[in-house]
Amino acid sequence: MTKLSVNINKIATLRNSRGGNVPDVLKVAKDIESFGAQGITIHPRPDERHIRYQDARDLKSVVTTEFNIEGNPIQKFIDLVLEVQPTQVTLVPDSIDAITSNAGWDTITHKTFLKEVIATFKQNGIRTSIFVDADIKMVEGAAETGTDRIELYTESYAEAFSKGQTNGILPFIKAAEAATKSDLGINAGHDLSLENIKHFKENIPNLLEVSIGHALICESLYLGLENVVNMYLNKLR
């Protein structure tokens, strides 16, 4: 079964735009879970442009499904995750000023660092995942860090799919096969959408979780949040 983890960063973007608490991030998270999503994902960035560090603390007592916190493991982020104790932490190598996540880890160059960070989180009972490109060498490098899972960075797949190039899935099939061979769990995310999710799901073996945010929130503007969550769940069956 592939779990849907809804990334609520953009709910926080809307809330922050007016300075109050509308929409209420905690209420939306609870509602998304009641609609059937199996997880909530957040990505508190150092500039707190959307999800704030306090949101992570507040969501801990609200989220009853799987709670996934994504981010670059700077010390402030590591401290937050150890304090909040989510179900899963996903390490993402994005720079502070990046408009969004735009690369997977070089798990070979950063192996020593990643091993240390992964060990810290695992010692605290937090499941770990590393954001990687669909590159067999990076997947094999991830396995050497001791991580529980990888998250396949799916922007290149989504871009190819939007141009009608369904062969964009091929590197992801190979990467997923390499992950399974290395006993790594497989997550995926970034730019997945109602348009491209079914093709991805049908072709990627052992896909445990997809985390979807930007497209899902945008689609919900027209189709409604409960309806869109259920549309994703139906496509993931």
Ligand SMILES: CC(=O)[C@@H](O)[C@H](O)COP(=O)(O)O
């Ligand atoms: C790693 C990734 O692709 C997403 O988790 C990320 O959260 C998107 O960040 P923004 O919502 O800031 O674009």
Ligand SMILES: NCC(=O)COP(=O)(O)O
């Ligand atoms: N890890 C991917 C994620 O959480 C959401 O990415 P996106 O759907 O907002 O591109």
